[in-house]
Amino acid sequence: MPELPEVETVRRGLEPVMAGRKIIAADVRRADLRWPFPPDMGARLTGRGVLRLRRRSKYILVDLEGDETLLIHLGMSGRMQVSGSKLGNFEHEIQPLEKHDHVVLDMDNGARVAFNDARRFGAMDLFPTDQEASQKLLANLGPEPLGNGFSVETLCQGFEGKKAPVKNALLDQRIVAGLGNIYVCEVLHRTGISPKRQAGAISVQRIETLVPAIREVLFEAIDAGGSSLRDHRQADGALGYFQHRFQVYGREGSACRRSGCSGSIARIVQSGRSSFYCPQCQR
DNA sequence: ACCAGCTCCTGCTTGC
């Protein structure tokens, strides 16, 4: 589920209860999610101080004392649920464990952080903090779309010579890291680009609109707490609300919301995934 | 090297 805005929302929710605190108990309730957890993960997390929480693409990176980093990937259905701590306007009792709570971290401030993932496409890993460049899941990621490394120039390079549709190219994490199916659909609508257009054939002028549109959509979605369709919750359990602002995603058959456009939203399948777009104003 | 399709897993929604 979670794309960059949802992951950033979760990171922001975890930071105040985890950063600067200590993990006093780590309950690893199964041996794996998508892949086996690192050996002795529970023991290695127990007693560890948390320095800070970062995000890279769709991954949360928890820097620990002792120069190790815990990587958390939420996959499609992962949630990090905080209880036992005052968060914003919410005061939560410690929640009893739920089905699919696979890893439970108890902090020294009384907060409990439960990693719940029904579909088990998520992952956790521990790696030396200074070896991020060789961590398998991080090694081949492209630039952060909200960072300085993402520009018209880098996106032009990423698209150069690509025969694949622009939809697929924007989902390719090596070209730009953090976009998923929802936000790619929204960005392409915002820029009037058909998802079917070959990436390598997109003009520089259009890439000049694509880069700021990607940043805008992501910033707006982060401000809205992400998009809650089925699974996404903020760490305090609140729903995100960017889904109410979707222009195309999930709107098959509905009227295009672009002013002056009389088209209706279509759904096509590209590489096995739904693309929503307006055939009239996206060319 | 590139690209499309398949796959992992559970649960919710849809249609008969």
Next chain:
DNA sequence: TGCAAGCAGGAGCTGG
């Protein structure tokens, strides 16, 4: 109401 099929926000792997 019941049941099966279809679908889902990710991303690694396979084979053409």
